[in-house]
Amino acid sequence: MRQTYGALNVASSAGTGNGRLSRLLADVMAVQAGYVPLDYSSWERNKEAYFAAISQGLNCNYEPMEYWVRQALWT
Known part of the structure; x- marks a missing residue:
């Protein structure tokens, strides 16, 4: 999930909704794995660290x- 989410968010530098699509896909993957949809509130409260985590996926x-995925799963 972490790789898919990060890859989708950096796929387009234009910011054309990849974040919304990534969150929807993450929710689908979580539900398919037997979890509830993710709680993204920690991401919203810590945007700089969250964006830095996405950037690290480039490397x-x-x-x-x-x-951040664990935070969203267990919140």
């Missing part, structure tokens, strides 16, 4: 995004 470092 194939998915650990920061994994942290």
Whole structure:
């Protein structure tokens, strides 16, 4: 999930809704895995760190995004 989410968010530098699509896809993946849809409130409260985590995905470092996905799953 962390890789897919990060890849979708950096796919377009124009900011044409990739974030909304990524969140929808993350919710679908979570529900398919037996979880409830993610709670993105921690992402909203910590936008700079969240955006930095997405940027780290460009370098194939998915650990920061994994942290944010876990936060959204367990909130």
